[in-house]
Each structure stands twice: as structure tokens, then as C-alpha cells.
Amino acid sequence: MEIKLWLNGKAVRDDVSPDMPLLEFLRKQGMYSVKRGCETSGCGLCSVLVEGKPVLSCTYPLMRADGTHITTLEGLEKEAEEFGAFLADEGADQCGFCNPGFIINVIAMTRELENPDEEDIKEYLAGNLCRCTGFMGQLRAVKKYIEHKRSEGRGE
Amino acid sequence: MYKCTGYVFPESMEEAYKLNQKKSNKIIAGGGWLKLGSRQYATLIDLSRLGLDEIYEDEECFKIGAMVSLRQLETHEGLNLYTQGAIKESLKHIVGVQFRNSATIGGSIYGRFGFSDVLTMLMALDGFAGLYKGGSVPLEDFAKMKYDRDILSAVTIRKQKNIKTVYSSFRNQSTDFPVLACAMSLSEGKIRTALGARPARAEVITAELPTDIDRFANETANSFAYGGNMRASAEYRRHIAYVLIKRNAEILAGGKAYGD
Numbered sequence: 001m002e003i004k005l006w007l008n009g010k011a012v013r014d015d016v017s018p019d020m021p022l023l024e025f026l027r028k029q030g031m032y033s034v035k036r037g038c039e040t041s042g043c044g045l046c047s048v049l050v051e052g053k054p055v056l057s058c059t060y061p062l063m064r065a066d067g068t069h070i071t072t073l074e075g076l077e078k079e080a081e082e083f084g085a086f087l088a089d090e091g092a093d094q095c096g097f098c099n100p101g102f103i104i105n106v107i108a109m110t111r112e113l114e115n116p117d118e119e120d121i122k123e124y125l126a127g128n129l130c131r132c133t134g135f136m137g138q139l140r141a142v143k144k145y146i147e148h149k150r151s152e153g154r155g156e
Numbered sequence: 157m158y159k160c161t162g163y164v165f166p167e168s169m170e171e172a173y174k175l176n177q178k179k180s181n182k183i184i185a186g187g188g189w190l191k192l193g194s195r196q197y198a199t200l201i202d203l204s205r206l207g208l209d210e211i212y213e214d215e216e217c218f219k220i221g222a223m224v225s226l227r228q229l230e231t232h233e234g235l236n237l238y239t240q241g242a243i244k245e246s247l248k249h250i251v252g253v254q255f256r257n258s259a260t261i262g263g264s265i266y267g268r269f270g271f272s273d274v275l276t277m278l279m280a281l282d283g284f285a286g287l288y289k290g291g292s293v294p295l296e297d298f299a300k301m302k303y304d305r306d307i308l309s310a311v312t313i314r315k316q317k318n319i320k321t322v323y324s325s326f327r328n329q330s331t332d333f334p335v336l337a338c339a340m341s342l343s344e345g346k347i348r349t350a351l352g353a354r355p356a357r358a359e360v361i362t363a364e365l366p367t368d369i370d371r372f373a374n375e376t377a378n379s380f381a382y383g384g385n386m387r388a389s390a391e392y393r394r395h396i397a398y399v400l401i402k403r404n405a406e407i408l409a410g411g412k413a414y415g416d
Binding site: 123127 | 158160161202248252255257258
């Protein structure tokens, strides 16, 4: 079936099988930041934004994405680099496989929530699993990144 | 992962209903449950272009469209005000924000899953399933019905004055399915206790507001049936039920009601 959507701002048209997961479609388009980390909609590694909302691309029906705007980490290079530096500074990541999905959801959180506290952060990011670490470095990085965004907003 | 050869967006409920009469076709809601299976379908019927993705609130009721996402319900101000935040509590432990952005009320309720937090919560609120052909059916009856080829289009909650609501669940691990889910509401001296994840489908029991909460918790917990599975034994669940019912009843006995 034919599908047309906007991928990171570019119009994409393709002929697909209607049972193809959005995840496979995105990887076929060269978006290799989108990873499959589980088979049970439980790890958060395949997170992408559909019309600005974070969803699991392994689960979201591809045909439903027809006509929508999809953003992967490849389309958020500047923000990803900015937050990535905070992750690195805290020594948060080890193998890095879960980073793209995690960063997508951190970006979605900072866009959706105003001044999230630690509980809000944990709640929003609970669906992003990392099997190397204990999330403490990530939490420090997220807090420092939010503080950095706030001070930027205040024009400091 | 499921397989399918066709995928349609019906333009009316009647069209969706007709397509759904064919046994090899299937309605796809959020897709989260279908994805876990490996069934082969002819045509998947997508209800996402029928305007079923909104929550309407008026003086009398809330009407939640079948394609409203769990996240929409979780963040709905009116429903959280009405339930003293119980709605949010019942949803925020389900997988993650990304999952809840695509999982739908229709999928959760139609599925009548034993593990369902959503079914447990909405049953305690005395919700009604709105079926395209079957009309309005109380959720406690809907939960007992067999799967048929009708379509769930909405869930309605009739507002009750001065209602108090509380929700709690017990999980072995954050974001996992619940070991037990307990939703309770108090309105006009009557307590509704809905227990889900026993691990069977949620059921509800109504009783007078008790004076002895400990005894009430014990008796109520004993009046449900429990089963064991990989997450917990039946005995363990019965004990957790007693604890959650007691805690929830204590919260209902104090605190503020909707409209206070």
C-alpha cells in the first residue's frame, strides 16, 4: 500500500506492506538511530515523535502514520548533541544502545513538562530501559540539562 | 507481530461494523496487544479517523471516545479533579509515556484483559461501555460478556455528586503488569470496590460504608476469587487485596470529595 509522510521535515513516499512496523520502515529509510531492544513494547529504544508526541515505533501502526510528521533523532541533531554532552559529562552511558530512544524521550519531556521535578522525570522516563547502568548518571544529566535550559530561558 | 494484507480507515461506524462482521478482519486500536500476537488477519480496521479521540465533559457525564489514548485520559484535568487524581494513578504505571500515547481506552476496555488497570478503574467509577449495536452496558456486565463482532465506540462515566475515588496497585516491578489492582469509590454512603489482576478480569462489589474498616477489608478481600501465575500466588494476592482495600477505605473515610 502507498504511504506518504514527512520524515524529519522531508516528504517521503513509499510502497509498503500494511503490517510493516513503523520501526522497520524508519530503518529502511536509513534512520538507524531507531533501535529494536525488545519484542514486548517494553524498552523504549525505538521511541520517535509522531506529530511531536513520543511513541514506540515498534508498536505504532505504520499505516496510521500516513500523512503525519515523524521525527527521529536524526532530525533533532542540535538538541541531541546538546543533551548528549550532559550524558557524557556524567559518564551516564556505557554501551550507548539505548541512548537514541532515551534522548528522544528527554527532548519530548522538556517540551511537554514545565519545570519537572525528580518524581516527574522518573515517571516520564520510566519506559526507557538501560541494561548497563543504574540510571543515576542519566538522572544527573537530565537535571543538569533542565537547569541549563532554564538558565538559557532566563537569558543568563 | 501480527500479519495483515489490507488496512482500511472506515469513514463511518456503519462501514466499520460491516467490515468487522468478517471473521478474518480485526479492529486495530493502539496495536499494543495485537502486536504481541502473531495472528494473520485479512484487513485491519483502523478507527482513528472517526473522531473517537476526544473526551467530552458536561454537567452530567464524561464521554471518553474509544480512540482516546491512555495518556490523554491520564492528563485530563476534569477527570483528575473528579477522581482526586485516581485516574492518573491508575495509568501512570503502565509501561511508559510512549506506550500510553498510542494505547487506547477502546483497546483496553474491549480487550477486557485480566491485568487491566483501566478496566478496574473505570468499573469503580460505574462506567458504561457504549456499543455501536448493543447500546450502553455497565462495565461490570461488559467485562463478563464474550467477545463478539460489535464495536465499542466510547466509555461514559455519569457524574455522581460528592464522590470520592482512590486507586492503588501492587507491582513486583515498576512499569510491569500489576500483581493486583484496586479501585474504590464512595458515593452516598456506598463503597464500590473493583479488584483487577487477580489475575482474572476485574469485578466489582458494592457495600455500605463500614464502621470497622479492618473487618470490611478482610470480608471484601475474601469475597473475590484469586488465582496464581508467574507474578504471584493466589494466597499472596488475597493478602495484598486486604492491604490495598484497607488503605483505600481509610483514604475514602477521610479527605475531600468531588465538589467539596
